[in-house]
Every structure is written in C-alpha cells, then in structure tokens.
Amino acid sequence: MESIRNIVESTLVPHTAFENGLKRLEQCFSHAECAQEPICIAVIGESRTGKSRVIEECAESHPTVRGSEGLTIPILRVKTPSTPTIKGLAEAMLDAMQDPRAATGTEFQKTKRLKKLMAEAGTRMLMIDEFQHFYDRMSNKIMHRVADWLKIMVDETKVALVVAGLPSCRAVLHQNEQLAGRFFAPIVMPRFDWARREQREEFTAILEAFHESLRRHFQLPALDSDEMAFRCYCATGGLIGYLTKFLRQAVWNAMDAGTDQITFEDLRRAHEEAVLIEDGSGSVPSPFARDFPLESTERLLESIRTIGTRPELPPERTTRRRLGRRSVLETLSAS
Ligand SMILES: Nc1ncnc2c1ncn2[C@@H]1O[C@H](COP(=O)(O)OP(=O)(O)OP(=O)(O)O)[C@@H](O)[C@H]1O
Ligand SMILES: [Mg+2]
Structure with a gap:
C-alpha cells in the first residue's frame, strides 16, 4: 500500500x-x-x-x-x-x-x-x-x-x-x-517547451515513464498519446515538479476512493486540486476539460510558459x- x-x-x-x-x-x-x-x-x-x-x-x-x-x-x-x-x-x-x-x-x-x-x-x-x-x-x-x-x-x-x-x-x-x-x-x-520539437519529445517521454509506473497499479488514459501529452503540457507548463504534483494527487484520490481507475475526469480534478488553484489561473479552462482548445497557438503557449512563475515577485528589471x-x-x- x-x-x-x-x-x-x-x-x-x-x-x-x-x-x-x-x-x-x-x-x-x-x-x-x-x-x-x-x-x-x-x-x-x-x-x-x-x-x-x-x-x-x-x-x-x-x-x-x-x-x-x-x-x-x-x-x-x-x-x-x-x-x-x-x-x-x-x-x-x-x-x-x-x-x-x-x-x-x-x-x-x-x-x-x-x-x-x-x-x-x-x-x-x-x-x-x-x-x-x-x-x-x-x-x-x-x-x-x-x-x-x-x-x-x-x-x-x-x-x-x-x-x-x-x-x-x-x-x-x-x-x-x-x-x-x-x-x-x-x-x-x-x-520543457512544447514549441521545440526535441523538448516536446523529451516531455512526452517523461509522461511515458510515469505512465509505465502508474499503469502497474491503475487503469488510466495513456498520458503520452499526442492529445494527452499536450493536455499534460498545458497543465504543468512543462515543469516536471508540477507534473509529479498532479499525478501524485490523482494517485491519492484514487486510493482514497478505493479504486484502481483514474479517468480523464479524475485527472481534471487532480490537476485542479494540485496545480490550477495554487497558480491562481482559474480563469483558463482546464486542460482536461473536453472543450479545451487542442491547438498549440503561440498565444496559448505563451500563457502556458508562465505557469509556476510567481507574479508577486518584483520584476527582474532592477537586477538586470x-x-x-x-x-x-x-x-x-x-x-
Ligand atoms: N528526473 C525526475 N524524475 C522524477 N521526478 C522528478 C525528476 N526531477 C524532479 N522530479 C520531481 O519533481 C519535483 C520537483 O523537483 P525538485 O524539488 O528537485 O525541483 P527544484 O528545481 O529543486 O524546485 P525548487 O526550486 O522549487 O526547489 C519533486 O517532487 C521531484 O521529485
Ligand atoms: Mg529545490
């Protein structure tokens, strides 16, 4: 256990x-x-x-x-x-x-x-x-x-x-x-940056590794499929620490519910609990919502790259x- x-x-x-x-x-x-x-x-x-x-x-x-x-x-x-x-x-x-x-x-x-x-x-x-x-x-x-x-x-x-x-x-x-x-x-x-092919592939390989570990105990959607990889990227900003945080939440939720199933909807909830709220970006639709735009426009990627940056810190301008x-x-x- x-x-x-x-x-x-x-x-x-x-x-x-x-x-x-x-x-x-x-x-x-x-x-x-x-x-x-x-x-x-x-x-x-x-x-x-x-x-x-x-x-x-x-x-x-x-x-x-x-x-x-x-x-x-x-x-x-x-x-x-x-x-x-x-x-x-x-x-x-x-x-x-x-x-x-x-x-x-x-x-x-x-x-x-x-x-x-x-x-x-x-x-x-x-x-x-x-x-x-x-x-x-x-x-x-x-x-x-x-x-x-x-x-x-x-x-x-x-x-x-x-x-x-x-x-x-x-x-x-x-x-x-x-x-x-x-x-x-x-x-x-x-x-990791989705716009760069080698980094996108690296991120997808990381998802594959986590999927391999998780699927020994849970049934869950393939995290490394093209569509899911993009959703996971948008959910974490390409930060491995946010990925582990939200996957850990999904595992806890499944264990608490006494199930070995982690559905798409469970991933949405886990992500909301682990990352979205903390980041204060609640206005953006969840990457695990069915209507989330799956097109990687520059505007979307730009906002995803800000995940995990802390807006409350003073700008680095002074330092530079x-x-x-x-x-x-x-x-x-x-x-
Ligand atoms: N290569 C990896 N494989 C699996 N998990 C990883 C890997 N790298 C980092 N993690 C996990 O991601 C999370 C964040 O990693 P870590 O704490 O090392 O980040 P950090 O850069 O030190 O962050 P901070 O600046 O906030 O201290 C941790 O839970 C860690 O275990
Ligand atoms: Mg650290």
Whole structure:
C-alpha cells in the first residue's frame, strides 16, 4: 500500500538534462580529491525543474557510512537558511555533519569545528541548495560576507562546491568575482517547451515513464498519446515538479476512493486540486476539460510558459540594470 502511495515520488525519470547534470556532478565528485584548482559548479533552473532532485540523486550515490573509524560523509548537503549568516550556514553544515553541538559556539568556533569534522569524515563535496537566498531580491543585496566565507571554506577544505538555485542566484556569482572565477559553466535544469520539437519529445517521454509506473497499479488514459501529452503540457507548463504534483494527487484520490481507475475526469480534478488553484489561473479552462482548445497557438503557449512563475515577485528589471552586462555564468556557458 505504502509503495503505491509513493509511486510517483519513487519513479525517477532519467531525462536528458537530468542525466547530463548527474554526469557532470559525478565527474566533479570523482576529480575533487586530486584537483589543484577548486571545483565549483552551479545547478540553475526555474522552480520545480528538478534541481534538488538531481543533487539528491548524486548525494545518495555516495552515502554516509559509519565505520569503526567513525563517520565517512563524502557529500555534505545543506539548504541555505532563508536569511543566511555565517553562523546560520555553519550551523546547518555542522548539523548535516551530525555534530550534536551544531548550535553552539561563535562563528569562529563553528568554522573551526566544521573544517575539522569535514577533514575527519573525508568530505569531498559540499552541496548548497536554495543558493538564491544568498541574494536578497527585495533589497538587491548579496550576502557578501557569507559568500566570502564560503569561498575561503572551499579553498581551505579543498572540497568541490555545488550550489543549486533559481536563476537569480547567478547574481551572487556574478557580483563575487573570486567566487565566479572558480565556477564551471552551470548545469541548467529546463522547463520543457512544447514549441521545440526535441523538448516536446523529451516531455512526452517523461509522461511515458510515469505512465509505465502508474499503469502497474491503475487503469488510466495513456498520458503520452499526442492529445494527452499536450493536455499534460498545458497543465504543468512543462515543469516536471508540477507534473509529479498532479499525478501524485490523482494517485491519492484514487486510493482514497478505493479504486484502481483514474479517468480523464479524475485527472481534471487532480490537476485542479494540485496545480490550477495554487497558480491562481482559474480563469483558463482546464486542460482536461473536453472543450479545451487542442491547438498549440503561440498565444496559448505563451500563457502556458508562465505557469509556476510567481507574479508577486518584483520584476527582474532592477537586477538586470544593476548587472549591466552578461553574468559570468552566462558567459561561461556560452563558450
Ligand atoms: N528526473 C525526475 N524524475 C522524477 N521526478 C522528478 C525528476 N526531477 C524532479 N522530479 C520531481 O519533481 C519535483 C520537483 O523537483 P525538485 O524539488 O528537485 O525541483 P527544484 O528545481 O529543486 O524546485 P525548487 O526550486 O522549487 O526547489 C519533486 O517532487 C521531484 O521529485
Ligand atoms: Mg529545490
């Protein structure tokens, strides 16, 4: 029963961007030990594109092991505190290193303890998720002290650094030249775009993978048929995180109703409960309504691409103006 409830979460789809990202992370990990130069890489993408999932997957391949000599923690993975301070970040890192006194000590003491623990545990890679919190969009401020601390930490411990975050985190790297210089071209996790053939095919293949998993337990319409794939695209904006969210809802609803049938109408309801309302786009007809226009006009696609973007955030215009030129990461990735 439990495994059916988690069927969507436990399906990992090795789509191209995911596999490429994972490979690059693995490469950084395996060369971290003997690298002369620091290895730093960013995983960047819109919300719900799978950034956390790809770094998690890499971290899970190199798990913590408790041996007679103590703990080995090859990859230290933390989330940036929402208002990052050196003390707060060091505490999160100590906590992930399983230090029972993670909260105690001054900034200096915590840093010292952290370096010692990382050396003892053979830590080779540091992963920092939600890296955009290093940049405060509201005030346009970068947490420079924490960024500098991080740079020194990485230099001294010689671990590879992986940061993952929303596109706004490019600003952090851009405005900290020393940090930027250490970074490779980023791993970009995409939102799939229906208008581009290869991305449409990739998205359809993802649907096929979920359909394969679900049909072992449920009878449901083929998600990867041309028509359903388009409806699913319009329902999720090409974001894998919205797809999993609405499919999970469909599974829960079917389980609660004690049925192994997921009908077209059930998908409509699940989507409404999981995505539509949250997105506030209730005025658009449901992609699972019978009268939903199945024609991919530019106007429709344009509005679908806004799914999952948060209108309440201030426009990025201010940021662009301040940054002026292309960010270092953009320049690096263009080469
Ligand atoms: N390759 C994949 N196969 C299956 N599920 C995936 C895959 N990538 C992401 N997901 C699922 O999509 C959801 C969103 O992914 P994730 O949390 O990694 O996105 P994110 O980019 O980190 O989002 P946020 O910016 O909001 O933190 C999760 O439930 C995750 O398990
Ligand atoms: Mg995430």
